[in-house]
Amino acid sequence: MLHIDNLSIRFGDVCATHRISLSVAKGETLGIVGESGSGKSMLALATIGLLPAKARATGRILFDGTDLLGLPDKALDAYRGARIGMIFQEPMSALNPAMTIGRQITEGMRLSGLSRAAARSHALGLLDRVQIPQSRARSYPHELSGGQRQRVCIAIALARQPDLLIADEPTTALDTTVQADILDLLDSLRREFGLTMLFISHDLGVINCIADRVMVMYRGTHVETGPTAQVLHAPAQDYTKRLIAALPRRQPPRQPRRTAAPQSPAS
Known part of the structure; x- marks a missing residue:
C-alpha cells in the first residue's frame, strides 16, 4: 500500500529526516515512535504532500505504485482525503472554529460531487460511528470536549x-481515559473499514496498544523496525533500549511514616 524509499527532508542545512525507508502492507498498522524532533511528523506531512514551502524532499513515496513526491497539488488532490486521510495532533488547530462540525465533515464530500442531502446523511452516520450525538452536527468546535x-x-x-x-x-x-477510548475507536474502525494505518506517537505504551509493527526514529534517522512485541520486549538497538528504560515505572504507594506514641508523664 505504502512504500517510502530513501526519503530525506531538508530545511536549508538542517536535515529533518535522512534516507528513511519503510513499507506498510494493506490492512497493517505501522507505528512510528521517537522523541520530539525525531522527524516523525515531517514524514507524515511528506506522505500527504503538506510539507512547508521551504522544505526540500528527495527520495520516493510510492502509494499503491504511484510516486506522490513532487506531484503538483492538483494531482495530489485526487489522493488527499479520497485515498489518504489524516488525523492531526491538535484538533482545535485542525478544525475551523467558524464552521459547524457537520459542515466540516461534509465539505470534502461536497467537493467530490456528492449531493448536499447524501453528504449530510453520510456525515450523520459518521457521527454515530464515532459516538457523537447527531444533534452535535450544528455545534462549533469550541462547544465540544477535547475527546x-x-x-x-x-x-x-x-x-x-x-x-x-x-x-x-x-x-x-x-486525558488517559479519553486516550484509551480513542485508541479503541481507531482499532475498531480499522477493522471495520479494512484500513491501512500509519500511526505516529512518542508514547511506546500507545504504540503497543495499536501497532502490528513499529519503526523507531532518532534525530531524523531510522533506528530499527520489527514486530511490536519483538521491538518492545527484545530491542536490538541501544537507543530503543534507552527509550524503553525511560518509561515511567509504577512505584508501590509510600507507607505513612510511623511516629512514636506519646509517653504518659511519670506519676
Missing part, C-alpha cells in the same frame, strides 16, 4: 473512505 473534537477529526478523515489513514499523535493532548 469529542478528536472524534470529529476522525470522522472527517474517514468521510471519503480512504485506503490509508495517517494518525499523527492523535491522543497526545487527551
Whole structure:
C-alpha cells in the first residue's frame, strides 16, 4: 500500500529526516515512535504532500505504485482525503472554529460531487460511528470536549473512505481515559473499514496498544523496525533500549511514616 524509499527532508542545512525507508502492507498498522524532533511528523506531512514551502524532499513515496513526491497539488488532490486521510495532533488547530462540525465533515464530500442531502446523511452516520450525538452536527468546535473534537477529526478523515489513514499523535493532548477510548475507536474502525494505518506517537505504551509493527526514529534517522512485541520486549538497538528504560515505572504507594506514641508523664 505504502512504500517510502530513501526519503530525506531538508530545511536549508538542517536535515529533518535522512534516507528513511519503510513499507506498510494493506490492512497493517505501522507505528512510528521517537522523541520530539525525531522527524516523525515531517514524514507524515511528506506522505500527504503538506510539507512547508521551504522544505526540500528527495527520495520516493510510492502509494499503491504511484510516486506522490513532487506531484503538483492538483494531482495530489485526487489522493488527499479520497485515498489518504489524516488525523492531526491538535484538533482545535485542525478544525475551523467558524464552521459547524457537520459542515466540516461534509465539505470534502461536497467537493467530490456528492449531493448536499447524501453528504449530510453520510456525515450523520459518521457521527454515530464515532459516538457523537447527531444533534452535535450544528455545534462549533469550541462547544465540544477535547475527546469529542478528536472524534470529529476522525470522522472527517474517514468521510471519503480512504485506503490509508495517517494518525499523527492523535491522543497526545487527551486525558488517559479519553486516550484509551480513542485508541479503541481507531482499532475498531480499522477493522471495520479494512484500513491501512500509519500511526505516529512518542508514547511506546500507545504504540503497543495499536501497532502490528513499529519503526523507531532518532534525530531524523531510522533506528530499527520489527514486530511490536519483538521491538518492545527484545530491542536490538541501544537507543530503543534507552527509550524503553525511560518509561515511567509504577512505584508501590509510600507507607505513612510511623511516629512514636506519646509517653504518659511519670506519676
